[in-house]
Amino acid sequence: MSLLHQIALSCIPGVGSVLARNLINFCGSPEEIFKAKGKHLRKVPGIGPKTIELIENHRAFERAEKELSFIEKYNIQALFITEDNYPKRLKNCYDAPVMLFFKGNADLNTGKVISVVGSRNSTDYGRDICSSLLAGLKTHNPLIISGLAYGIDYLAHKEAVKNSISTVGIMAHGLDRIYPSQHRPLAEKMLSHGGLITEFMSGTVPDRENFPKRNRIIAGLSDVTIVVEANIKGGALITAELANSYNRDVFAYPGRISDEYSSGCNHLIKTNRANLITKLADLEYILGWTESQNQLKVSPQLSLHIDLSSEEKMISEVLLNKGSLVIDDLSIFTGLPQSKLALIILGMEMKGILRGLPGNVYKLI
Template sequence: MNKLEQIALTKIKGVGPKTSRTLLAYCGSVEQIFKTSKKQLCAIPGIGEITANQIKSKAYLAEAERELNFIEKHNIKLLWIEDADFPKRLKNCEDSPLVLYYKGKASLNPERVISIVGTRNATAYGKKICNQLIEDLKTLNVQVVSGLAYGIDIQAHKASLKNDLSTVAVLAHGLDRIYPTSHREIAEKMLENGGLLTEYPSETNPDKTNFPARNRIIAGLSDVVVVVEAASRGGALITAEIANSYNRDVCSFPGGIDQEYSAGCNYLIKTNRAHLIRNANDLCYLMNWSTEQKKPASKQLSLLPPELSKDETVVYTYLAENEHATIDEIALFCDWPQSKLAIILLELEMNNIILSSPGKVYKLI
């Protein structure tokens, strides 16, 4: 597929991720979007004359060509939403970017991903529990995602590097710069066992409005979002709210009732927006993560219920081979939208074929 056209689609004024998905659904491919007539474009729901004129003007092509030259010169990988190496967890989110720019060596589809977020004004308490959490997760070989910001973000990246865990930073600007600049050295080290990821092209400044949008990617990449420290308002709470909307698990460390940077964590727990955790063991219990090796394929495969549909058989077979799995792990394997998977899981549960446990974990009965 033509990378120039993929980039060009993101350069059209008034065309965001959701509108782009609509265009793809009606036109069939990114190439066909640019070949479709103005009249046909105007007939697509949500695509009016102004947007159709923007698409047909092709004024954005020169900008797309500059971006293509930039990523090729700096060995930046362009990830299109239909590519096999595009993050599958994020792909299932309805407002996922269609294009990501990535520099690094780590896969964005590892077995386990934890996003760690928190205040930029991390206290000694917050840094301590962040370090301890990551140290205790080392044997699970999780990938740690955060935002390279001051405070808890950079602490999570540093602790991951120290414990040889893959760590990915999601940026609110282009890959032609690092913000804050004081974190450049850490960012460069992350390229060896992690990476830098953004939806923004080069020459994009770290504007204030970019950070909430960036947070949806941090949430969408993960199996679970952990809020270490947070005030009553801020980006960490936004990320937690988005994660809940994506049907991701959210966990939070409690803090003193008189501590400013524990107020947000305590609020998330109080309002059932996050599970209370005290350590890595609590997190692993919630997520049903274990360091034990997977057992051979279950003999239950030979007892496959005859009344299962084709889709139900896919889920049944996966659970028989993996003993138990979270809804995100199953969605990742099946490559289905969670809305479709949720219906199938409910049907299997109602028929007493599978059992659901805390943390949206499923296993065969």
């Protein structure tokens, strides 16, 4: 598949995540999109005449060629949504960007991915939480995701590097700059301890409207989002809402009712938008990360179910090999859509083959 065509698709003004995916699904590939005639393109859901004209005139290729030279010069990986190297968790989100630019060495599909977000005006309380949380998470060897912003984001990355935990910063601009510029030394360390990701091409400045787009990537890349401190109107709450919309787990640390920078966390907990967390053990229990829950035991019950359907056998084999899995990962490993998978899982639970754990995790009995 042509990388130039992939980049060109993401260069077309007015073609966002959803329309780009519609175009790919309708035409088959970026190359075929640019070969298609206007009469054919008019059948694509959500497309307008101006966008069709831009595609037909191939105006995006000049910008795409410039970006291709940039990523080749600086050894940046281009991750396209239809390819295997694209993050599998994010691929399941309906508004996932079709193209990501990644510089670093992190495994974006590792077993446990956690986003840690919060206020830009962190307090001693938030700083202590970050330090304790990241030190405790080291035993789980997760990937830590945040936005390299002031406050909690910076602390999450910093503590991850300190504890030799892989960490990735999601940027609201191109990879030709670091914002805030004061965080450049930490960002450079992260390149060998994780990396940096953006959907924006070089030359893109950190405009206000880019940050909510950045937040959806933070939420979509992760199994769980942890809010350490957040104002009621903070960007961290946007990330938490996005994580909920993607059916991901959300946790929030509570604060005193008089603390401005805990008002958002308290609101998430009060409205059942986040699990309350006071210590690492809370996270481990709800997500099924405790040692006893993670031990793989081959059940003699499985051999008794000789009448399993082919799909039930496939699910059983995946869980036998992988241990406990969230439903998103089960869908990826089996190739079954989540709507169908949920019905099959329900039947398997009733047969006593598997059981559900907190956090939409499933394992064999």
